Amino acid sequence: MGKIQGQSVSYRVGNSKLLKNASFTLNEGEIVSLIGPNGAGKSTLLKCILGILKPTSGIITLNGKDIHTFNRTSLARYMSYLSQDKKLAWPGKVKNIVALGRFSADIDSTKHTLAGQSALDNAMELCQLNNIANRSVASLSGGELARVQFARAIASNTPYLLADEPLASLDLKHQKKLLKIMRTCAQQGTCNLVVMHELPLAVNFSDRLIWLKKGEIVAEGTVEETLTPERIFEVFEVQSQINWNNGFCDLSFN
Amino acid sequence: MSESKLYIVLTGVSLIVIFLGCMVGPTQIPIITSLKTIFSVGPSVEHTIVWEIRMPRTLAAYLVGMCLGASGAALQGLLRNPLAEPGVLGVSACASLGATIVIYYGLAQSSVYSVPLAAVTGALVGTIFLAFIAKNVDSVTTLILIGVGISSLAGAGMALLTSIAPNPFYLSDMVTWMLGSVANTSMVDILLCAPLLFLGFLILLGQQKGISVLTLGEETAGTLGLNLPRNRMLIVLSTGVLTGAAVSLAGVIGFVGIVAPHLIRPLVEHDPGKAVFPSALLAAIILVVADMTIRLLPTDTEIKLGVIAALIGAPIFMMIVYRRNSFNG
Structure with missing residues (x-):
């Protein structure tokens, strides 16, 4: 399985920069959540990795090769995509x-x-x-x-599954079911990169978090490394309290 | 119903309606005589009626139906819109405009090929323009809107020519063309369109899987490996060529390109790719039956095929739209 790496990836539409110098690595068998407020650039980053959008600067590589040098069929054999729009x-x-x-x-x-x-x-x-x-x-x-x-x-x-808000508009039971399926996929070696709006779920079910704000990656790492009330305030501008209980993170917001 | 069973049924019904199409008309010819005439050579009144009049118009109705049915199903799959039809991209209108121009300038009398050739040229001009646009636009909505624009422009051109037609005979010809008919089609007209039909269907054959995967939406289909600009361009090109061939044979005939795919889709488990060829066969059957109905109606002047197709197709279309669920099935 190849490794996906992004180096100083930027994406701009007109004068607005939707993504600024984003660098990241995706490894096999992990669940990585992209978290951040609306307009942080999560979906843009996902689409850049998928090759739907071409970064205005920087490079995203798969096995060390620029993803834009792959043809559509070859790229589709590495990555599958779950769009926000699930209508058929x-x-x-x-x-x-x-x-x-x-x-x-x-x-x-x-x-x-x-x-x-x-x-x-x-x-x-x-x-x-x-x-x-x-x-x-x-x-x-x-x-x-x-x-x-x-x-x-x-x-x-495919070795990579990129999902844009797969849990949106699902009730708790179905959210749990999907997360369980995602974990099984990760155990089978798939890397799941997931755009998540549900912070409590993201911190409890992800192996790593990528925190985005205004198009910039402000932090990247394991939940334990990156989750602090200060970071939550920096990204979401919300005061919070974090309580760890038997490995489960209980988040409460003021 | 399995796919192969569906093809067997549609092919069987096709053979029956084509045979009936060669039998039905104002002159009564017994079934046995018709059968003998179809499989024999030699001059006789029956032979002339069957081979020179009924066979060409039946085959023309069948082929026009095939073109419109396949084009409708392919466009609906591409645009993911059950209301799409060959005319939606403006190619029908371009083809008609080409024919109308030739009739207006009195060139129709100079050669039997002039009107069909003008229609095909009009369709190809529209198609090439659309194929060029399709390659450069990302949005299907933009493509539809450009099609609507082309259609309106060509419609305005036809209205202009009709309103200032200097000769009442030309006007009558133009109206006939705009209403759609296969009454005076010859085998030469059919042979002239055969290469276009072959080309159109050949291109569509390779696009069926792509049409199926478009069920998921363009973005997802693209991430699954579908080459979207190429797929869109080839579908636009093939439907343009097929529509041009249909218009050159019969003028403008509506609704059959919408109705046939709607009736077929439930039989192929709502797979838009698998609906393309069965829709072509069903639309062909519908048009042959409509043409036979015209011949049997006790009217002084023969009603145009386009009129009867709309009279049958429009209520069915409205019923389908009324009954369709949120999935536009």
Whole structure:
């Protein structure tokens, strides 16, 4: 598995700098949360890593090579993406939507390969979708649809999974379910880079945090290294108290 | 229904309606005689009626339906919009404008090829312009709006020519073209369009998987390895070529490109890529049946195919829009 590294990545639209000199490293088997207030540049950073946006300066490398030198299909074999927008254009069956995740992997064959079928089965199993495999996505709840999209992303079987607010608008039970799936993926070696708005969840379920404010990475490291009331105030401008209890972080905000 | 079963049924029904299309008309020809005529050579009144009149118009209706059905399904998949149709990108209007210009200047009489060639040229001008735009714009909405602009501009051009037509015969020709008909189609017209049809379908064949993955949205489809600008350009090009071929054969015929994909999609589990070719076959069947209906109606003047297609298609279209759920299925 290749390593993704960003060196002094900046992205600008007109006069506004959405990302300023961001440097970072993503390693296998970890869950990294991108946290910060609205407009901090989290989604922009994610899209730069995915190659959707081209940095105006700086470089993002995969295996030491600029990601923009990879063609779309090769890049798709390294990274899968879970967009903020989970709506689907047509009400296809669950199993067919999940199978779309094999697009780049099986692009040269008319049917799924054995490895592809196994990746699909694994994704369906992991996201507990086998009992609704033949249902139309039009009949699913928000939580079920989120699981379908997650399964579609992991069906690609890529070493990197980049998710933009995967927990948004999900209830606590479904948030927990998705985080559990993400942890299983990390244990299988996938690096999960996740944009998170839910700070208490991010600090308790992530291996590392990347703190962003106004397009700048203000801190990067493990939860224990970077989580302080001062940092929370610096990034979110909110007073907070942190209590550690048996390895679980209890955050309260004033 | 499995995909192969669907193709078998549609192909079977296609053969039946094409045969019926060769039988039906004001002159009664018994079934046995029709069958004999189709598979025989030699001069006879029946042979002339079947081979020179009914067969060309039936095949023309079938091929026009195929072009419009496939174009509609492909455009709906590309734009992720169930209301998209070949006319939405303005190519139909460009093709019609080309034909109208030729009729207006009285060039239609100079050669039998002039009107079809003008229509194809108009469609290709519109298509090439759109393909160029599609390569350079990121947003489908922008593409649709440019299509609407092209359509309005070409429509205005046609309205202008119709309103100042110096010759009432030219005016009648132009109106016929704008209403859509396959009544006077010859085998030569069909052969002239055959390479375009072949090219259009050949390009579309390679885009089916891309159309399917667009279900997830452009951004996600791009991250899954879909070459978006190329995919968009090829779909626009193929639908433009197919629409141009359809307009050159029959003039402007609406709704069938919207209705057929709507009816097919539930049968292919709402996979927009898998809907393209079955939609082509269903739209072809619909147009042949519509053309037969025209021939059987006891009217003094034959109703135009475009009119009957709209009369059948518009209520079905409205019903589909009314009944469709939040997924626009």
